[in-house]
Amino acid sequence: MRIAALLVAAGSGSRFGADLPKQFRLLAGQPVIRHAAAALAAEASLLQPVGEAAPIAAALAGIPHLPPVAGGATRQESVRRGLEALAAHAPDVVLVHDAARPIIPAGTIAALLAALADSPGAIPAVPVADTLKRVADGRIAATVPREGLFRAQTPQAFRFPVLLDAHRRAGAAAATDDAALLEAAGLAVAIVPGAEDNIKLTYPEDLMRLERALPSAPLPALLARVGTGFDVHAFAAARELVLCGVKIPHDRGLAGHSDADVGIHALCDAIYGALAEGDIGRHFPPSEASWKDADSARFLTHAAGRIAARGGILASADVTLICERPKIGPHAAAMRARLAGLLGVEVGRVSVKATTTERLGFTGRSEGIAAQAVASVMLPAGG
Secondary structure, eight states, X not given: OOEEEEEEOOOOOGGGTOSSOGGGSEETTEEHHHHHHHHHHTTOSEEEEESOHHHHHHHTTTSOOOOOBOOOSSHHHHHHHHHHHHHTTOOSEEEEEETTOOOOOTTHHHHHHHHTTTOSEEEEEEEOOSOEEEEETTEEEEEEOOTTOEEEOSOEEEEHHHHHHHHHHHTTOOOSSTHHHHHHTTOOEEEEEOOTTOOOOOSTHHXXXXXXXXXXXXXXXXXXXXXXXXXEEEEETTSOEEETTXXXXXXXXXXXXXXXXXXHHHHHHHHHHHHTOOOHHHXXXXXXXXXXXXXXXXXXXXXXXXXXXXXXXXXXXXXXXXXXXXXXXXGHHHHHHHHHHHHTSOGGGEEEEEEOOTTOHHHHTTSEEEEEEEEEEEEETTO
């Protein structure tokens, strides 16, 4: 039996409330999506990610997978695109899993596969234990009987031809899980026992629950690596000023091939330096037209992905902006929050501060802005 796994990672994670999509946040030093992918790869011969290619490739480095497929406007469309990509491989069974569920409890996939012997689809689910209330206008309208109600989880398992056909027939239906499409077609979907540890990362507090639920394993020996970065850009008229990912009101922006975010550029170089992976120009050459006017946030998420791909942890990041004006102090908190979001770490690990050169040199003459950065990265020994 040929088993394929579809890893759905196209969501923006808007309810999580962070700049970095939740599936790329770090959990125990690894992106959430990497935990999910590793669990699936142990059970399936084909792993098909769905979502933005670059961050997925960085997060899954070293885990065999098919080229990522771009997601759609809805979860249903994203899954259909993944299924179409898998069709050429003709798997017998497909597991559809949310990248935001990093823990697949032991025995779950085996139970799902066993259930497919008698049903075209099977899902793990947990009985609803709490009393349910229907609410309207902030008031309870009714109590909903909870008997027979279950909370659906993933991975969900299906005979591949059946699910592909259901998606092709569904049209513009807005199913929130794949079992609903089989239900609509009158096909049986079996239930296997789910688990409370199969937590979907939806809100920030879920990260703490996931940390507690992760199976304990010996921690690898980590070695501290430190990198430094420096960058400078001249002021330029008719451009927005972006510093550390935050737009700053000012009469001039900075000249550069991208958005010229001098703070992020210095920090990227510090991270790449700690990893001994060159500098920002190596990864994003200014000679390439694709990076013209690019948002430097993309560069920093790539750098964060490289830390994760090496099995590392960003211990701290410190950026110093050097300029006479604009004043950085009023914006420092927003800059720290923005950088922390892009890096996937708590804000307490990120520092942003500023200084002047006492009106000496090009920064003292208000001709431009310079930045220096230090990044401390913890990498496994030998990594």
